[in-house]
Amino acid sequence: MRSIFPILSFLYATAFAVAEPVLSKPFLTPLNSTTGWIIGNGLWNITIGDVYGKKLFYGGRDLIGDAVGHYQGYDGENNFVWTSASIYKETPEYLDVVFSATEIDLHWIIYPDQAGAYQYVENKALPTLAVLRTLFRLDNTTFTHGRTNIKDDILPPFSDILASTKVQDETWQRADGTFITKYDFSDFIRNLDFHGVYGSEFGSWYIRPGRDYLNGNHLKQELTVHRESATGDAVELNVIHGSHFQVNSSATFPVGKIWGPWLWYLNSGSTDDAAERAAQEFASWPYSWLNDSDYQSRGSVSGRLVLSDGRPAANASVFLGDNNSNKSTLDQGEHYYYAATADSQGNFNISDVRTGTYGFYAWSDGGSIANVSTTFSRNDIAVQNGDETALGLLTWETQARKPIFQIGELDHKALGFRNGGLLYQHALVAQSPANLTYTIGQSNESDWYFGQSALGAWTVLFDLAAANVSSNGSAVLSLSLAGYSKGASLDVSINSNLLASLTSTTLPNDPSLYRSATIAGEWRYFEFDIGAGVLQAGTNSLVFEVTNTTLWRGFLWDSIILEWKE
Structure with a gap:
């Protein structure tokens, strides 16, 4: 009797071969009669018009559907208009397709076996701007969740937004008092491993290794994903120059500046798979395939x-x-x-x-x-x-002064204080009390709150020995703010002597407190001299009194340091 195992092996191999995706060379195909192009490979393709990319097919599904699609722009809805698309470079490994607008070139690096593409932007004639971005707006039923390195959660249902009351930009209050805001999916961008939107069958991700093209320092924060409030689209943002949590990001760029490359990656919705791919991309940066002498x-x-x-x-x-x-x-x-x-x-x-x-x-x-x-x-x-x-x-060189007391570590962040470091959430500063008493030597750092906004006074009580007062006399008060949102005023006094009034007329605005930040906005630092005779033996009081306020606006604390002046 002839063994059936070779036959079974043949059938298994045949079935496996059929299950494998049929790959084709990356392509750029112009459309007839109207401006537009189709790009992709055997795994995916997208139809791109003069502004928007639509009909994104992957895994037998159009992932955009009725959503707006893929586009690029700056400062609101100044979206780029593509005047041409061409093959910039073709190698045995990949196809580099460049879409050209008056202001920029957008490159798509397409490999035959890759679900997704590398992208990078090169400046040609951008105006001075504050926000530059690329993004996908995708089908709202296919993509139900958003993911960053600190938040992985369902996107707010569109029905919830429609049933809620708008209270500020892109922020709504539900009937139960809770809030919906796109800022709750913000993140510190230099910590991001990957971010995107996903559902039970599909995921769309941005993986951005390198990040040297992004503006700002360690505490640079930006939007990542959210639910579009007007249409319900699932929004996957790639803000490559932004201003949403800082005083100013207006910039004029040199011709030839490159943002990227980053990888736009499609998969089955698996965050584990996206994490594995992100690790590979970070290990491969700087990319050897980008044939640009300045980049290399x-x-x-x-x-x-x-x-x-x-x-x-x-x-x-x-x-x-x-x-x-x-x-x-x-x-x-x-x-x-x-x-x-x-x-x-x-x-x-x-x-x-x-x-x-x-x-x-x-x-x-x-x-x-x-x-x-x-x-x-x-x-x-x-x-x-x-x-x-x-x-x-x-x-x-340090300030080289003898300490009297310090509240909070000086790290440009509100960590260590009550509510400081919680996940992004709107209106958290409203939980801070109007009045507070903090006693040096008795109170803990966590008794101080991360933000101060309500009308009232926060008082710091501290004792000084007579010998210290007589031998030292004058002192320096250092105030370090992790952020400030315009609309609140603060009087700073010690033993009823006014040291300073911090107001919107002198402090430029960063939107941190009213855009869900709990750690940082833009750092500010002040020093105030305290003359001899102001400090006294026994109990002293340092008072921070909010004299004017606007809802959810105010002061994000970093550190308070009192030192003898030497």
């Missing part, structure tokens, strides 16, 4: 930061940014940027830095240097291709 020309910067009192600048935030800039590191955005963290000994090494001349900046990220209110900067840091720029030992 890179070096590194290393050194060691030590404080002037001898302490290593342990875990300090370090940043390579604009040279000789008068902008905050959060607001810088015209060129390329590198955010890193020093080790426990103050050592840092920033690799794969594009060649050029940079400013180098450092500041406390808490921990053993949480009392350091000064920052470090050095300009004219030249990076050459293939070389290490060794800065050697860098001495960071």
